[in-house]
Amino acid sequence: MRVECWGGIVAAMLIFSPVVAQVQTPGSGTLLGAASALPPPDGMGAEPVGDFPKLSLATLANLEYSGLGAASGPSRGPQPYFRFDTTMLVDVSDKLSFDGLFQFKARKPRPADDPNRDLYINQGAGRRVGGKMLELYARYDTWRVGKFVQNFGRAYYLLPGPFSADFIEEAEAGYEPTEMIGVEKLHVFGNEDHGWQQLSVSVFFVDRTFLHESLPYNEGIVHYRDGGVGNTHLPENVMVTYDVLNMPVGHGAQATFQASVIRYGKSYQAQRGEIWTTLGSDIAIPINGSVAATLEGRYSQLHLYVEAARRDNFEGFAGRARNYVSVSADYLAGPWVVALTTTQRWTTDRVLPIQNDAIYTATIGHDLSSAILGSLSVAQEHVGDRSGVYAGIRLTKTFTTCARCLTRGRAF
Template sequence: MNRNALLIAAGLAFALPTAALAADDAKPAQAAETPNYPYIAGKLNLEFDNDWLFHSQDPSAEFNNLYLSSNTLEVKLGLTQVFSVNLGLTLEQVKDPIPPKDCTMCNIGLYMDTIDFQADVGNWSFTAGKHEPAFGFAWDIAPGVFGTNYAEDYELSEVWGLGAAYTFNTDFGKHTLAVNTFFADTTVLSESLFTNRGRAHLADGGAGNTGRLDNFAVTLFGEEIPNLPGFKYNLGYRHLSAGSGDYGDENGVIAGVAKDTEIGDGVTFGVLGEVAYFSNYGGADDNAVYTTLGTSLKRGPWHGELTGEIRHFQVEGTDHLVQVSAGYGFESGYDLSVGYAFEHVGGIDNQTLGVRLTKCFNFTTSGPKPEC
């Protein structure tokens, strides 16, 4: 597949929401409960960010960055009750800007993060293709404008492989056990359009970049726990084999919990905690511990968050970040948040103000509509 073909495919995929939304309006409300195959369903997440690093012990690091972050289109083509195809595209800043020069919508690239085949049989779900294996959840749901900054380091994404997940209900809640084996993407899909982030190669090294199914992750996720409404947890282990030139294999374990509690007067209090430990992190001769702790309050359209993150490397030292943020969710579905972060990274103290605007659209032709 050349870059022109990839551009055409990306354009067609981003055109799907318009057609799907139009078709959805013409369907009766009950259509989502009894899908007519084949169907197309998905959601489009939009996110605009502005980060102003206004004070640093290194003045040359101060700059303003207005950019797109994690604008994702997730599409499911339901072929039958068993078989489906998943497609995911991301439009975001694919290269870090270089301070002190300000950046306004620079280095924006489009890439395909998911293209896989899925088979659902009873409580089993099987996946084959380019996908995102489960491992932790702080990188996705930690509260606040800057709440996921460190946990995103260990997110597993853009890998080719095979996965199987089994969901089971017990007297102690609903649980999903998932097993994935994979390797890092080094195909043309590791590149990006508009701004090309460059193609990955085996020679680049890095844990998991082996071109073989010699990497795996095993995770357990639970929710709907009796007498613990709003509680969920995750446990996981992963093994990433050493890539070219690496010191050794990476092994990691993770544990996380999160809970939302109604405390009265329409107020919801949320807590989250996740800890991950890695030996030979990234294939290097260094061990790492990541810790994320967060709290949130929500009342009606208003919400506020306080989150702390620690990233400790045995050799390179310790970074930490504390952020506080607040926001308002409009009836139209837009959410506007403002945050402040104090970060100590690489021995330097930085202070950043951030603004984030998000909006989610979901659509379907006849199948179930994904939740935003």
């Protein structure tokens, strides 16, 4: 059984959220990923694998011009911003492969004296950039070992629009479990009455190796005394995720589901370890078009997505919690897509008052020639007593070179 599941390799700019449109870009964190269909398991229509070894290389490049207009305090930009994600795959045999994701993006934190530093914390314009290996692991059959993003939640790359997942991506403020090293076991159930069903179990801890360093801006090596979620002496953080996966073809609407939980160990000087839980579902509804038109991308589709997540003992404090609810709707008509999203975030504490933060985005995108996607997005965000509007234009280009043309993506 061969299942290709990148476990979160990509996220930062979903222009198209349907999984079966032309070229697609995920939502935030990383760029390659949700674009490809899950390859069929052995005995279920898989094409002959041919000779080994096989090499695949795919790059998604992004050029953006964007900026922030703040209600009070300093604004940002507009400024240009360039980033790219490159996936590398070497298939040694039908069971053994080596996978990597090199990510070049903005990494330098906002200045501590910027009163608007918590607004659009994951948007890149005006920040120093650096490249590093976000993922580097070996897969053998249904096992993988190394550095990879665990299969927890999907909103950070399924939400449509370049800025929509600002609250969600990355592990410190959001719930994308990046920068983790560990081992994972994947089990695919034989019964497909309700879709492709899989269970993934992972144990891991924070990457404290040289793989965390980046250039030219260097994030440096993480130490145990730096603390942070998942930063434990041993790989004592445990994740269990259940997925039900479907892909719409022709007129039939299809839904996917995910339920997941992570138990994090207590990190340096933390009172408690965090507990993360999430539940999400999306439904793709083809409006018109035959099966052939669907496969060629010539069709109309409505895509709805909702995901809820919770972080108990947020930032290691007993009794503190952060809750998220994300909702999106996007309509695809041939080369055009229009999308609306919102994420509501609540932070609660035993002593401090409840803080409600929110982001709303609107995006219109068009599939241009030569595998180039263009989009215009506007986002309104408020965090605490700060608020601002972020707007930008993005162009996204895909480059692929491979002996076996398959862009790896998570299994939906």
